[in-house]
Amino acid sequence: MLRYLLTRLLSLALTLLAASLVIFVVLEIVPGDVASVMLGMNATEEALAALREQLGLNDPLVLRYFTWITGFFTGDLGMSYTYRVPISQLIGQRLVVSLPLALLALALSTLIAIPVGLIAATRAGKAADTSIMGATQLGIAVPNFWFAMFLVLIFAINLRWFPSGGFAGWDNGLFAGLKSLTLPAIALAVQQASIMARVTRSATLETLHQDYIRTARAKGLTKRQTVLRHALRNAMIPVLTILGLQFSFLLAGAIIIENVFFLPGLGRLIFQAITQNDLIVVKSVVMLLVFAIVLVNFLVDLAYAAIDPRLRLRT
Amino acid sequence: MFQRSKITVAVLALCASPAFAQQTDITLGMQLEPPNLDPTGGAAAAIDEVVYANIFEGLTRFGPDGSVNPALAESWTISDDGTVYTFTLQDGVTFHDGSSMDAEDVKFSLDRARAEDSTNAQKALFAGITDVSVIDPLTVAITLDGPNGLFLSNMAWGDAVIVAPESIETAATNPIGTGPFKFANWVQGDRVEMVAYPDYWGTAPALTAATFKFISDPTAAFAAMMAGDIDAFPNFPAPETLAQFDADPRFTVVVGSTEGETILSTNNKSVTDVRVREAIAHAINRQDIIDGAMFGYGTPIGTHFAPHNPDYIDLTGNSAYDPELAKSLLNEAGVSDLTLRLALPPPSYARRGGEIIAAQLRAVGIETEISNLEWAGWLETVFRGKDFDLTIVSHSEPMDIGIYARPEYYFQYDNAEFQDLNATLAVTADPAMRTELLTKMQTMISEDYVNGYLFQLAKTGVANANIEGLWENAPTQANDLTGVSWTQ
Numbered sequence: 169m170l171r172y173l174l175t176r177l178l179s180l181a182l183t184l185l186a187a188s189l190v191i192f193v194v195l196e197i198v199p200g201d202v203a204s205v206m207l208g209m210n211a212t213e214e215a216l217a218a219l220r221e222q223l224g225l226n227d228p229l230v231l232r233y234f235t236w237i238t239g240f241f242t243g244d245l246g247m248s249y250t251y252r253v254p255i256s257q258l259i260g261q262r263l264v265v266s267l268p269l270a271l272l273a274l275a276l277s278t279l280i281a282i283p284v285g286l287i288a289a290t291r292a293g294k295a296a297d298t299s300i301m302g303a304t305q306l307g308i309a310v311p312n313f314w315f316a317m318f319l320v321l322i323f324a325i326n327l328r329w330f331p332s333g334g335f336a337g338w339d340n341g342l343f344a345g346l347k348s349l350t351l352p353a354i355a356l357a358v359q360q361a362s363i364m365a366r367v368t369r370s371a372t373l374e375t376l377h378q379d380y381i382r383t384a385r386a387k388g389l390t391k392r393q394t395v396l397r398h399a400l401r402n403a404m405i406p407v408l409t410i411l412g413l414q415f416s417f418l419l420a421g422a423i424i425i426e427n428v429f430f431l432p433g434l435g436r437l438i439f440q441a442i443t444q445n446d447l448i449v450v451k452s453v454v455m456l457l458v459f460a461i462v463l464v465n466f467l468v469d470l471a472y473a474a475i476d477p478r479l480r481l482r483t
Numbered sequence: 484m485f486q487r488s489k490i491t492v493a494v495l496a497l498c499a500s501p502a503f504a505q506q507t508d509i510t511l512g513m514q515l516e517p518p519n520l521d522p523t524g525g526a527a528a529a530i531d532e533v534v535y536a537n538i539f540e541g542l543t544r545f546g547p548d549g550s551v552n553p554a555l556a557e558s559w560t561i562s563d564d565g566t567v568y569t570f571t572l573q574d575g576v577t578f579h580d581g582s583s584m585d586a587e588d589v590k591f592s593l594d595r596a597r598a599e600d601s602t603n604a605q606k607a608l609f610a611g612i613t614d615v616s617v618i619d620p621l622t623v624a625i626t627l628d629g630p631n632g633l634f635l636s637n638m639a640w641g642d643a644v645i646v647a648p649e650s651i652e653t654a655a656t657n658p659i660g661t662g663p664f665k666f667a668n669w670v671q672g673d674r675v676e677m678v679a680y681p682d683y684w685g686t687a688p689a690l691t692a693a694t695f696k697f698i699s700d701p702t703a704a705f706a707a708m709m710a711g712d713i714d715a716f717p718n719f720p721a722p723e724t725l726a727q728f729d730a731d732p733r734f735t736v737v738v739g740s741t742e743g744e745t746i747l748s749t750n751n752k753s754v755t756d757v758r759v760r761e762a763i764a765h766a767i768n769r770q771d772i773i774d775g776a777m778f779g780y781g782t783p784i785g786t787h788f789a790p791h792n793p794d795y796i797d798l799t800g801n802s803a804y805d806p807e808l809a810k811s812l813l814n815e816a817g818v819s820d821l822t823l824r825l826a827l828p829p830p831s832y833a834r835r836g837g838e839i840i841a842a843q844l845r846a847v848g849i850e851t852e853i854s855n856l857e858w859a860g861w862l863e864t865v866f867r868g869k870d871f872d873l874t875i876v877s878h879s880e881p882m883d884i885g886i887y888a889r890p891e892y893y894f895q896y897d898n899a900e901f902q903d904l905n906a907t908l909a910v911t912a913d914p915a916m917r918t919e920l921l922t923k924m925q926t927m928i929s930e931d932y933v934n935g936y937l938f939q940l941a942k943t944g945v946a947n948a949n950i951e952g953l954w955e956n957a958p959t960q961a962n963d964l965t966g967v968s969w970t971q
Contacts, residue, residue: 200859201867206518207604208526209866210880219602250518250525251671252655261671317702324710332710333703334696335673430698430707432672440672443829444518445859 169480176469180462187458192233195447202249205445250446265335266433270418272353277361285368307362316355316428333429352429360414367410371403404475412468416461506969508692512716516697519655522641526604528960531641533675533695535961539644539660543635549958551636565630572621576684578647579665586617592645605642630910663688689968708945715946717962722778728945737944739955740791743877745832747935752895753872760932762812764802766847773938776835781938786929787884790939794921798929809847822850823872828861833875866893877940887928896933
């Protein structure tokens with residue numbers, strides 16, 4: 169078990185190192201001068217030079233790489249060129265939107281997907297299964313931004329139950345915050361739930377044909393007990409893999425939904441930073457996302473080990 | 484039963500409407516979020532759209548019609564030779580942190596803007612200033628190196644607002660000015676909030692609070708207006724939906740003009756033959772571009788000047804749509820197989836307009852190679868690198884015909900006669916003389932076909948029908964809330 173953990177940790181560290189180098193080098197090569205973007209078309213040459221000096225753009229490359237990397241350990245990632253606030257503060261503000269949104273969407277999709285997937289699997293070929301398969305097909309096919317606009321039309325413009333977008337802020341109370349995240353979370357969850365329900369169904373179906381299921385049934389367990397105790401647990405590995413992938417996607421890939429609901433999340437921060445050539449922000453946020461994804465994969469690996477004893481015993 | 488419930492609803496509605504107190508707060512939508520809130524340290528128009536006239540004020544200010552009015556300077560005198568401006572400041576002005584605003588702050592602000600290490604985006608506004616001296620706490624004298632007809636207008640720009648030495652360093656995130664609204668909160672990526680400043684020196688605004696909300700997606704902007712989450716969207720990003728708002732009694736659609744001359748900018752160093760430039764001008768059908776790229780909003784222009792300016796003259800006839808004339812001009816110039824590079828920045832006037840222009844040019848035998856650029860790339864290759872043949876861009880600075888007197892400016896028009904006119908204009912204060920000079924300048928660049936003159940960018944806004952006092956036109960990029968109120 170310890171060896172398993174150590175190899176996973178080592179691969180995590182190496183991935184992060186490689187990613188940091190790639191991100192840094194790629195963003196160094198990208199053309200465009202942040203000073204001229206900031207000062208616009210009428211800027212004088214001396215004003216541009218003064219700004220570049222102020223932003224530290226004239227420091228040597230290696231120095232800037234190390235300042236940046238050590239920043240991750242001290243929490244000082246430097247200042248955003250355009251916003252002129254510390255990047256860690258900027259990321260913090262966005263995380264309080266993106267993280268709850270991703271978790272909410274994930275919780276919602278898991279709560280829908282697993283029961284639905286199990287029902288479909290146990291009633292394979294029957295009417296319930298066919299309609300679930302049809303509905304999930306639709307859920308995957310419908311683009312989430314379209315579904316989001318549909319939700320806005322009904323629940324914000326016509327019924328006025330929810331705001332059409334924006335984030336009220338947690339300091340206005342938990343309820344106001346959740347209210348602004350409800351529609352976006354639903355819009356994100358539907359597609360994820362559809363995918364996960366189908367994976368749950370096929371994984372469960374596969375285990376239902378195994379010998380140990382027949383044995384369990386033979387020793388007198390009800391169908392329900394068999395599914396919950398034996399089939400589901402064995403079907404969890406592919407479901408967990410999907411779950412890990414989905415979390416990473418939800419954290420960074422919610423950008424389109426963030427745009428539809430004008431939520432100040434991480435995705436929009438990157439987008440905005442790219443259009444304004446605020447590459448110092450892009451660099452740190454992308455690195456943070458890589459870290460989050462690698463970490464989630466690591467946790468999924470640990471969860472595999474928890475579910476599957478064979479992984480724990482393997483040296 | 485049905486009847487009764489209907490009556491109940493009617494009675495409730497009657498009771499409810501007068502019971503509402505008059506609304507005194509407003510939520511405005513903007514498509515772009517300002518990168519920071521310091522108007523003296525960045526070019527982004529979104530900065531002024533939030534802070535101009537609301538949080539920060541200058542010695543003078545622009546009115547809704549583009550006129551230059553007194554602001555922090557109550558009055559001024561100009562020396563006979565036109566080089567010394569003596570400003571008398573308003574008495575009793577305080578910054579939002581409670582400190583008082585006096586001549587020292589004016590001196591500090593102007594000296595800071597023109598200093599060597601200044602990062603002011605419009606440093607040229609201050610170029611002629613040779614000295615700023617404090618005469619007494621409420622009097623300041625500014626000496627120029629020569630007369631400058633535009634000086635009072637220069638001082639009205641957002642880049643020339645008066646700031647305090649104690650607070651300017653943090654103005655990017657905590658702007659402290661002298662205006663009627665005090666900065667309250669900025670949730671980056673979402674909104675900026677401000678509240679009325681109780682100790683404001685001038686007439687107190689009708690509004691007590693204002694929120695600027697940033698919605699970049701046009702569909703989301705539409706939904707937010709429809710749902711009532713936004714009270715007004717002064718530069719509405721979804722022009723295709725304006726007809727729908729216009730038909731809805733809950734909203735008013737405000738169509739005005741901006742200072743944005745949208746032009747097919749031409750590199751005069753690569754397209755050197757004036758006949759070729761003239762051919763391009765006649766190949767373009769402006770109305771097709773306005774209809775196809777701007778949903779019909781925009782005023783055709785024939786020179787680099789805003790049509791709402793009294794000194795504007797209509798020169799669209801010089802470049803009337805005439806593809807046959809364009810072809811014969813190209814023949815005359817001996818040009819065939821001409822391929823020009825057309826660089827397009829992100830706004831839809833450029834991207835959509837560019838494809839229409841490419842098709843129109845092809846019709847007269849000019850091929851184009853389109854490249855789509857982000858702003859950073861556009862500034863780098865086109866604006867600074869001058870590595871382009873054609874590009875489409877809206878020049879949004881007010882009264883910027885002077886850029887044609889700068890031979891190093893990216894379209895590289897070098898005409899000594901025009902430069903002389905511009906130099907004379909700079910030292911002319913007499914309105915009649917200025918009109919004459921401006922007429923000559925407009926005509927000259929139109930007849931030299933320096934650039935393809937397309938249209939003046941419209942300002943299309945949507946607002947709740949009960950709001951009045953929002954600016955119809957945009958003589959400068961601002962959302963001045965001082966005169967805005969709810970009628971019910």
